[in-house]
Amino acid sequence: MIELRYFAWLxxxxxxxxxxxxxxxxxxxxLIEELKARDEGYAFAFSDTGAIRAAVDQELxxxxxxxxxxxxxxxxxxxxxx
Amino acid sequence: MPEIIVQAETFDMGxxxxxxxxxxxxxxxxxxxxxxxxxxxTGDLNAMEIEHYPGMTExxxxxxxxxxxxxxxxxxxxxxxxxxxMGPGETIMxxxxxxxxxxxxxxxxxxxxxxxxxxxxxxxxELTSDGAAWVEARDEDEDALSRWQSGx
Numbered sequence: 212m213i214e215l216r217y218f219a220w221l222x223x224x225x226x227x228x229x230x231x232x233x234x235x236x237x238x239x240x241x242l243i244e245e246l247k248a249r250d251e252g253y254a255f256a257f258s259d260t261g262a263i264r265a266a267v268d269q270e271l272x273x274x275x276x277x278x279x280x281x282x283x284x285x286x287x288x289x290x291x292x293x
Numbered sequence: 294m295p296e297i298i299v300q301a302e303t304f305d306m307g308x309x310x311x312x313x314x315x316x317x318x319x320x321x322x323x324x325x326x327x328x329x330x331x332x333x334x335t336g337d338l339n340a341m342e343i344e345h346y347p348g349m350t351e352x353x354x355x356x357x358x359x360x361x362x363x364x365x366x367x368x369x370x371x372x373x374x375x376x377x378x379m380g381p382g383e384t385i386m387x388x389x390x391x392x393x394x395x396x397x398x399x400x401x402x403x404x405x406x407x408x409x410x411x412x413x414x415x416x417x418x419e420l421t422s423d424g425a426a427w428v429e430a431r432d433e434d435e436d437a438l439s440r441w442q443s444g445x
Contacts, residue, residue, distance in 0.1 A: 219344055219416035220427050269349035271412065285346060285414075289430035292343075292374060292415030293328050293386060293406060
């Protein structure tokens with residue numbers, strides 16, 4: 212079981228800020244493909260992966276990052292702090 | 294140890310800067326930067342809302358501050374960033390650095406800002422009379438990081 216978190220416009224498009232999923236995905240990229248295959252809403256939310264960043268257990272990672280042992284995966288647009 | 298504060302409440306930047314400067318014993322220089330909510334081009338910003346990722350936010354800011362402490366000869370560093378709703382003119386965030394000589398404090402403060410803008414999980418949304426719109430990340434913000442990565 213992995214806890215998924217969504218932020219900013221990705222949260223709005225997915226329609227929730229967090230959910231728990233059962234997944235066999237080996238990497239962040241695999242997980243994105245799984246989510247996109249769910250329904251049109253997810254497919255739309257994840258349609259432009261160039262505009263999406265990911266964190267595994269609260270550390271920013273590349274999409275080829277492995278999910279083995281991960282507890283929490285977050286997806287969000289590029290950050291705009293400061 | 295750098296101090297990191299993430300809060301929704303307003304703060305008095307002068308008071309926070311005095312507090313930071315007041316606890317330095319071995320620093321001859323203190324540099325600070327404050328970010329303020331600016332109006333949109335059309336001049337009708339009602340509010341700005343900042344979303345963040347509780348937990349990761351504090352970790353990311355601490356990591357950036359630790360990196361600054363490693364790269365420059367700093368006595369101390371401080372980051373305060375707000376989240377939630379704020380109006381035009383309100384202070385969003387501040388950073389402060391302290392060092393023996395000013396060059397380190399200036400460079401480290403710029404480094405903190407450059408990294409904080411695109412590596413700390415905050416997202417700004419502008420609320421105007423036309424509705425709400427997420428602020429888009431600018432290419433310049435990402436480009437600003439490259440100068441710290443090459444040779445720095």
